[in-house]
Amino acid sequence: MVSAQLSGRDRPTKARYRGSTVATGLISLLATLVGSLLLDATVRPRRRRLWHWHGLLVQMLVSIALFGLFLAGAGSFPVAAVLSLAMMALFTITSNAKHKMLGESLIFSDLALIAALFRHPRFYFTAISTGQRRMLAIGGPVLLLALALLFVPRPAPHLVGLALLVAGAGGLVFLLAAGVFAGMAPVPDVDGDLARHGLIATLLLYWLRWRATSDPAICPPIDAPPPTDGALPELIVIVQCESFADPVELTGDLRQSLPGLSRARAGAWRWGELAVSGFGAYTMRTEYGVLFGRSEASLGFRRYDPFLTAHGETSYALSARLRGGGYHNVFVHPHDMRFYGRDRLMPAIGFDRLIGDGDFAPIPAGGGRYIDDRTLGASIGELIDKAREPTLIYAVTMENHGPWIKDRLTGSPGGFDAYLRHVRSSDAMLGDLIDRLAKSGRSGLLVFFGDHRPSIPGVTEPGGDRHTPYVMLRFSAEGETLPSLDARADLTPDELHHAILRCVQLPHLSNTVSQEGQSLNVSE
16 A cells, blocks of 8 residues: 555656656757757858758758767767757857868868878877867866766667657658759859858758769870970979968068069969969869869869869879870879878879878978978979989978968067068979979979968968969970960969970870860960
């Protein structure tokens, strides 16, 4: 009798507990949905109108799935809400920080760099302050301890979380398969799509469009014997200079002019502005354009990180085509070749030899973060002297890589002061290479360009001009430069690729037409 009475008293308690749990769950889920929308509304560039209902639906389903994932793991509704909103906040803060620094919001292809973060932590973590690194070191263990203490062992909330995960993710997959979102984001327009659909929906949709992009048709190979008559360059040296920009363009101060760049322009066969798409980063976009010659319009959603799909486009590579024309190809980069997968990509596109950071002497104490450009230029000079066959040398520099923080160099008062000192080293390398090719006794072509402008707070910031300088110098076997009557020509990176092919003048290339159907009119 007593047991029955106690059991009867427990029923209201259990009912109240269940009711309280349901209320807590609903409030936590509602807070997650509302909070995710409020966070997304702060993404830069700021939204000027309400979400399109398609984007709103994607945002809700992703939020439900994320809430369910954390609930299935932790078993606590408030913890699931906090973690879900923390994840949304992480995306929002990261996107806004990137937009402030580089003028571009978070893109789906940026997530591919997460693996590089763990593979090369020193390269990334040295870019943040000591205080921020300490916060990460302390905050990580504290967060794990808190999650362990808040873990709920009862199975019911974990099962609810699993059901919400399946409902959110399953609903999203079903709607995608049904073609409900087929008309969303048909062409790349990041700022417009952010305003229409929000950050989370744009990330997802751009990833799906990227996955649906097929490889282009194979580019016809060059099948020609090695050049022997001296009518075309035996030596082709292409230098992709990290963050190289004309200080006069950056400051408007003529006293900052670079003597090597001025000399190169005076004797150039072609020179002008290179219309790069990135600012402060995204080396691989410019590198891909020059190496592969495919425009951003033809790349579509692959434009954001074309190295991710470059293995399906190897026949377009300059190195692959010149190899068919009898050239020996060397790729030089004084850094870890695993960045952007260059260690696998470069051999696949026809480079016979790779020279990486392990082939250079260690950087002496106080010598900076990276191998300096004059040392790299000396290495290129040795390759020029040793070449006994038609040779392409493609070099990617590192000296001017950021971050441009105070005390980047010993005694440096600020980032821009350090940048000027580094960029003058790049300019001296340019002058050294001009002299080396002029004395080589062989016909040659030197191409030198900046991959993007540096991002230096207070000096060079996104929103303005992005172009960098480029020069192309042709040398006769007697060491004379061969200028053009119409030397000034502003180009895009893919157009520079085709201009290089025009200089080579190999069979099948005398009237080169880019694969996009746009002929490049370059006078000989």
